[in-house]
Amino acid sequence: MKSQSLISSLNPANEPDSLDSFERAEIDASTKLPVLLFFGSAIFWLLVGSVLGLVSAWKMTHPGLLDGEAWLTFGRLRPAHLNTVIYGWASAAGIGVGIWLTARLCRVVLMHSKLLIAAAIFWNLGVFVGILGILAGDSRSIEWLEFPGYATPILFVSYAFIGIWTIIMFRYRRPGHVYVSQWYLFAAFLWFPWLYATANILLTWQPIQGSAQAAVNWWFAHNVLGLWFAPIGLASAYYMIPKVIGRPVHSYYLSILGFWSLALFYSWNGMHHLIGGPFPAWMVSASVVASIMMFIPVVTVAINHHMTMRGHFGALKWSPTLRFTVFGAMTYTLVSLQGSSMAIPSWNTFIHFTDHTIGHAHLGLYGFFTMIMFGAIYYIVPRLVGWEWPSANMIRWHFWLSAVGISIMVIALTIGGILQGFAFYDPTVSFRSSLDYATPFRIVRGLSGFLLLGGHIVFAVLFTQMVLRIGQIKEGPALFAKPSESQKEGVAV
Amino acid sequence: MNRLPLIFLGVFLTFASSWVGLVAYPYLTLGQMQPLPDEDTGGYFPPSMPGLAVAGQSVYASSGCVYCHSQQVRLAPLSTDIQKGLGPRQTVARDYLRAQPAFLGTMRTGPDLSNIGVRQPDANWHHQHLYEPKTVTDWSVMPSFRFLYKMQKIEGQPSDDAVKGLRGPHAPPPGYEVVPTDDATALVAYLLSLKRNFPLPESPEPKLE
Amino acid sequence: MTAGILLLVSGLVFLSGSALLAFYWAVRDGQFNNLSESAKTIFDADEPVGTPTDRFPSNTRP
Numbered sequence: 001m002k003s004q005s006l007i008s009s010l011n012p013a014n015e016p017d018s019l020d021s022f023e024r025a026e027i028d029a030s031t032k033l034p035v036l037l038f039f040g041s042a043i044f045w046l047l048v049g050s051v052l053g054l055v056s057a058w059k060m061t062h063p064g065l066l067d068g069e070a071w072l073t074f075g076r077l078r079p080a081h082l083n084t085v086i087y088g089w090a091s092a093a094g095i096g097v098g099i100w101l102t103a104r105l106c107r108v109v110l111m112h113s114k115l116l117i118a119a120a121i122f123w124n125l126g127v128f129v130g131i132l133g134i135l136a137g138d139s140r141s142i143e144w145l146e147f148p149g150y151a152t153p154i155l156f157v158s159y160a161f162i163g164i165w166t167i168i169m170f171r172y173r174r175p176g177h178v179y180v181s182q183w184y185l186f187a188a189f190l191w192f193p194w195l196y197a198t199a200n201i202l203l204t205w206q207p208i209q210g211s212a213q214a215a216v217n218w219w220f221a222h223n224v225l226g227l228w229f230a231p232i233g234l235a236s237a238y239y240m241i242p243k244v245i246g247r248p249v250h251s252y253y254l255s256i257l258g259f260w261s262l263a264l265f266y267s268w269n270g271m272h273h274l275i276g277g278p279f280p281a282w283m284v285s286a287s288v289v290a291s292i293m294m295f296i297p298v299v300t301v302a303i304n305h306h307m308t309m310r311g312h313f314g315a316l317k318w319s320p321t322l323r324f325t326v327f328g329a330m331t332y333t334l335v336s337l338q339g340s341s342m343a344i345p346s347w348n349t350f351i352h353f354t355d356h357t358i359g360h361a362h363l364g365l366y367g368f369f370t371m372i373m374f375g376a377i378y379y380i381v382p383r384l385v386g387w388e389w390p391s392a393n394m395i396r397w398h399f400w401l402s403a404v405g406i407s408i409m410v411i412a413l414t415i416g417g418i419l420q421g422f423a424f425y426d427p428t429v430s431f432r433s434s435l436d437y438a439t440p441f442r443i444v445r446g447l448s449g450f451l452l453l454g455g456h457i458v459f460a461v462l463f464t465q466m467v468l469r470i471g472q473i474k475e476g477p478a479l480f481a482k483p484s485e486s487q488k489e490g491v492a493v
Numbered sequence: 494m495n496r497l498p499l500i501f502l503g504v505f506l507t508f509a510s511s512w513v514g515l516v517a518y519p520y521l522t523l524g525q526m527q528p529l530p531d532e533d534t535g536g537y538f539p540p541s542m543p544g545l546a547v548a549g550q551s552v553y554a555s556s557g558c559v560y561c562h563s564q565q566v567r568l569a570p571l572s573t574d575i576q577k578g579l580g581p582r583q584t585v586a587r588d589y590l591r592a593q594p595a596f597l598g599t600m601r602t603g604p605d606l607s608n609i610g611v612r613q614p615d616a617n618w619h620h621q622h623l624y625e626p627k628t629v630t631d632w633s634v635m636p637s638f639r640f641l642y643k644m645q646k647i648e649g650q651p652s653d654d655a656v657k658g659l660r661g662p663h664a665p666p667p668g669y670e671v672v673p674t675d676d677a678t679a680l681v682a683y684l685l686s687l688k689r690n691f692p693l694p695e696s697p698e699p700k701l702e
Numbered sequence: 703m704t705a706g707i708l709l710l711v712s713g714l715v716f717l718s719g720s721a722l723l724a725f726y727w728a729v730r731d732g733q734f735n736n737l738s739e740s741a742k743t744i745f746d747a748d749e750p751v752g753t754p755t756d757r758f759p760s761n762t763r764p
Contacts, residue, residue, distance in 0.1 A: 024748060060602065063626075063636045068663075070640040075557020105744075141554035142594055177740040178733055186724075203594065209526060210589035212519035214597045219515040243744055244756040252741035256734070286514065319756040349571045353563055353601035379756055392758040424601065427576045431604050432632050439634075 006112055009168045025383075030109040031100045032384040034116035036467060038096030039377055041124050043460050045088025048131075050456050052081035054449040061442045071135040079146040080134045086144065086224075087155065088127045090365060093373040094232040095123075095162060098185045100380050101239060102166060105182040106173030112165060119161035126154035142203055142213070144221040149204050152196075159193045166190070180255045184235035187259075191227040195220055225364060226266030230332070231259075233372045234301065237329045240372075240379060241308055244322045245315050250307035258300035265293040269343070291343030298336035305329045320395045324375030327403060331367035335360065350425055355438055355445075356417025363410045366452075371402065374459065381466050390465045394458050401455030409448040416441025528590055529693065538691045542591055542683075549683025550593060552676045556638065563598030564607045566689065568699070575699060580608040580689055585696045588689045603635055610688040619681040620656040620673055628661040639663055641677035645670060654678070 056078045059065050066072045103110045110116075130151035133139070138148035147155070166189045170182075199220035202208050208216065242249050249255055269291050309315075309326065316323050338360055341347060351357065378395065382388055389395060416438050423434035464470075528537035553559070566580035574580065584607050589595040598605075613619060621628065624642055626635035642656070647670050655670040665671050673681070692698075728734065745751045 024746075059636060060634060063634045067636045068639055070556075073556060073638070073640070074636050075560055076555075078560050079557055137555040139555060139557060140594065141557060141559045141596065143559075143599065177743045178728070179740070179743055207593065208519070210592055210595050211586040211597065212522075213592075213595050214589075215515055215519040217594075239744060242741075243749070244754060246745075246749075246751060246753045246755065248738075248741035248745070248751060252737040256737070315754065318758055319754070320758055321756045345571055352572075353599065357599065388759040390759070392760070395758065425573055427573045434601075435632065435634065 004111075006115065006168075009111065009172070024104070027103050027107070027109055028100070028380075028383045030113070031103045034110070034113050034120060035096045035100045035380065036384060037117060037120040038092050038099065038123075039381065039463065040467065041120060042089050042092035042096060042373075043456075043463050045084050045092065045127060046456050047453075047460055049081055049084035049089050050449070050453045052077055052084055054446070054453055056081050057442070057446040057449050061439055061446060070137060076135050076137065076139060079139050079141070079143075080131050082144070083134065083146055084127070084131055085365070087130070087147075090229060090369055090373070092120075092123060092127075093377065094188075094229065094369075095119075097236055097373060097376045097380065098162075098189065098232055099165075100384075101181055101235060101376075102169050102185055105179050105239075106169050107176075108169070108173055111168060111172060115161050115165050119158045119165070122154055122158035122161070126151050126158060129154060140204065142217050144224060145199055145203060145217065149200075152200050152204075156193065156196060156200075159196065163189050163193055179239070180249070180252065180259060181235035181239045183256075183259055184231035184238070188228050188231040188235075191231075192224070195223050195227065222269045223266065226262065226269065229365065229369045230262065230266070233328065233332065233369045234258075236372050236376045237305065237325050237332075240321055240325045240375060241305060241329070244319050244325075244379070245309070245312045247308060247312065250304050250310075254300050254304050258297045258304065261293075261297040261300065265290045265297065269294070269339075288343050288345060292340050294336055294340050298333055298340075301329070302333040320389075320399065321375045321379040323399055324371045324378065328368050328370075328372035328375065331363060331371065335364040335368055338363065350421035351417055352421070353424065354417035354420040355413045355441065356421065359410045359413030359417060362406065362413070366402075367406050367410065371406075374398070374402070377463075381463065385466055385469070387466060387469055389462060390470065391462070394462050398455045398458045398462070401451045401458065405448045405451030405455060408451070409445050412441040412444040412448065416445075526587055526590060529587065531691075538693060539588055539590055539689075540691070542686050545679050545682035546686040547593075547683075548675075549679035549681070549686075550596075552641075552680040553596060553683055554594070556641075556680070558606075559596045559598045561600055561602035561635070562596075562604065562606045563601050564596050564605065564687065565598065566605065566607050574605070578612075579605045580611075582689075582693075582696045582698045584689050585693060587693055587695065603633075606684070606687055607689050608687060610685045611690055614685065616681050616685060617657050619684055620677065621658060623677065623680070624656060624659060624671060625661045625663055628659070628664075637663070638677075639671075641674055641680065643672050643674055645672060 055066065055072075056074060059067075059074045059077070063074075070076070099110070099116060126147075130147035133148040133151055134146055138150075139146040140148065145152075166186060170186065199216060202216045203213055207213065238249060238255060269287055305326075316326060342351060342356070342360060378389065419437040419441075420434050423429045423437050528539060528541075530536075531538055531540075564584070566574045566582065566584045568583040569575060575582065588607075589597070613622075618629070620642075622630070622635075623638040625637050625639065626633040627637075644665055647668055651670050652672050655672050659665060659671055733740075742751060749755050
């Protein structure tokens, strides 16, 4: 592939010239280093974040656990967990998937990989510095934006590199249709720097007064979900589901409609985190309305995925990617409908300030986004290293540990949160009683954390084996052979 | 299919409008809010915070108190906050004017702190509680913040600011005392300043049945 | 404070403007013309419609 300088790629005068056709394998191979860098980093942070989460969870029911040291106090471990899994695991995995998918959908070999490698280095540096800063006591205590001011510019530089790269790839893509996944990715990679810059400027560099901060805080945090994570997750699902089963999306028109209605309604949702709080009523009402209007894009996606999968659910037996992706896609529907219901004021009354919200957050970021990322990584990595995953059983272990783990966690926190909320509301019930309702469910949550950590360790081992080429020797690329009929029937679940 | 372009156009404008509604508008209105003058004392509502309390905000942020404690009193009938004694009235935007940042919080693992300075006006109670919460409230799940304190040998007379009445496994042995660090002193000053019981015209005290 | 507002408003104008441009381009380029064919662009001669492209790795040694 011809190499050219970054400046000439950005120069508007330089028209893309040739229509070199590239083999899909060549395109995949060109993405190898940046994508594996992001995946490897992401999986490392996943392990770190899982441990931080596990310890934080147990500290809630056993406050004497590892107490007495400032850097281990719950008030620091909990935001360290949050930021590690959001920025260290989820965002990095999303970027890795986005890079690979962008190259595939542009149908050209990856350009300027050095830009992406620099982005990966800056990313990890920013996350590392940020987490150490939180543990050292420099957390800003603004949810989802706890990283101290000396870490956020490092991340911003990385985001900027990725945004620039996306524009260049789009510019030099093979002409033709822009697939819906690419719209989602393009938008995510361009929306996010705007969100991040606005929030950081208004909360740290030029801070605004009082409760206006909370409005900006939750505008940011909720938009990170709906305009960064959700588009990347949906981009992956819209590509993987049809690609794995070999069938185009059921209604492409619906998928486009779903994309834009997501953009329309999602960004107004933020204020539903603050119902009853010190804000003008119209702001909160607008958020409640928008939260309910989310039914439209969410049901659109659900119908589309279901109709695409209809008649092919048997494929879940023989495709790891499909298993993780469909779990994630179904969870997207569930968590979005749950979110809409949580925004209704008369219900919000009971669940605000409870564990119910925590369950919802994990359902979305783990049940939806993380599971889809797992599915995508299982599809992508063999095509980068030219090597099959060494053990089908380990993949199954990973899936079931994650699926069962997150289900237990969410069910426990959801029920516990509701009981807690009813106790909060009842004027005859003491605060102590509300704690007594929540505690047994928090213990169950703590146990589920071990399942999740187990699944992640299995995943990390598999990934390491792939990258280092350890494992069973195969005669040929078995992955690319068609599954025989007997294999499709007899595979253990 | 012809209507598609129009739909997309509408969508773009509305996305941008969320920025206007949820960011620019609060910035320009709530962000410009001023304290109200108190005619009786010549001061302001909310009252200005003593310097130590302002420093205490940083300790509150650094220790992550906001992840278990909210600071919001909501109105009936959507909540029973006022009935349960969290405060005499709903907290409104003006109450957080001097907060940097505004620790509204989203979890009540522990009680709401909007008016903790009214409910617990004694500094020594706060020091005891922060040092070893379980010795003050035996069912508490709050972790110990004894790393904000120093254990030291008593030189002659006990220090004026030594924490009194400490019990439990980390209580000072005879001849020793526990003294708050600057961080602990600042944090307690901040907690004592948390009082949203002054009158504000935009948040009248509701009559309770 | 005014520097902050200036920065944000110019950012808003830039991003909304570029989004509108992108949308205008998409209509001009015919991106919305044939949606059912568009759905098939992720398939080709190598991995055509009807061919699954993923499976669990084989457990048996060759």
